[in-house]
Amino acid sequence: MTPALLAALQAARAAKRPIVRGTRLPDGATILLPDDPAAPPALDAAARAALRADASGTVEIEGENWFLQVFNPPPRLAVIGAVHIAQALAPMAAGLGFGVTVIDPRGAFATKERFPGIEITTAWPDEAMDAFAPDTRSAIVTLTHDPKLDDPALDAALRSPAFYLGALGSRKTHAARLKRLRELGHDEATLARIHGPVGLDIEAVTAPEIALSILAEIVAVRRGATMGQKAAA
């Protein structure tokens, strides 16, 4: 690959634009997809399919072997509540490759000092969630324990295609939360998308341990592991 093509590829990734590097095997001729007019239509279609599947692989197009290397933008995580657990969760999630946004209108919690290097918004959760615009590669975790903050975020999350929703709180707290969300018009199938109590049951005690259990659950759901299919309480 030429340095110029590598620079173009990296620029697309930096702009969070989904991109595929098509490499002809074995000579290494490289093309960036989709939307290169020089690419055979079948190769362009294969690149789009690879992006949708989020999986790199080799395809045969017009008698040539092409390796399609998928570069989707990183998955994202919205954390509602700039609380102690969030201080552990945000940097750990960033380390796993998530683009993290911490949402909390309480300026005393949502500070740069408490969340160095993490994107913070002090907008109210419903507005912040509008701006975050969750998609199929987004996870949302509420941590405030405060219905005024958690509920609007969960309400928005339930109306989005986010792949993971988690809410901190005991079974009792969660049952009360589901009752309130039901009153906002969400049906049982929709409410079952919320993982609550949040996280895999690893008997977590400390904030980093709870963050680990939440992230383990997010990874399990994202990768389709059976332990990620825990029914909502």
Place this chain on the structure above:
Amino acid sequence: MSEIEPVEDILAIAETWRAAGETVALATVTETWGSSPRPAGSQMAITASGRMAGSVSGGCIEGAVAEAARETITSGVPRLLDFGVTHERAWEVGLACGGKVKVFVEALA
């Protein structure tokens, strides 16, 4: 801690090395069969001076890939390498896990 440690980006590392005057090769897993530890798209950057970043297996074949990468840097000719239990050099560089992988090696030039 003032910055969040970014997830390792092999292509960014390769660019940095090249900008620093190194001669760089890239190795990419293009196909896997069986219980290969790293999926297609996994990458490794190698310099003529011996620096390495990333991985294309659980550590079984990185040495052989680095050797091939240095040959590619010298010759300028990309190579598609096959590793697996049936490989003729299995005793030296086979995958202990029993999987098979294809690795594409190219110079960044």
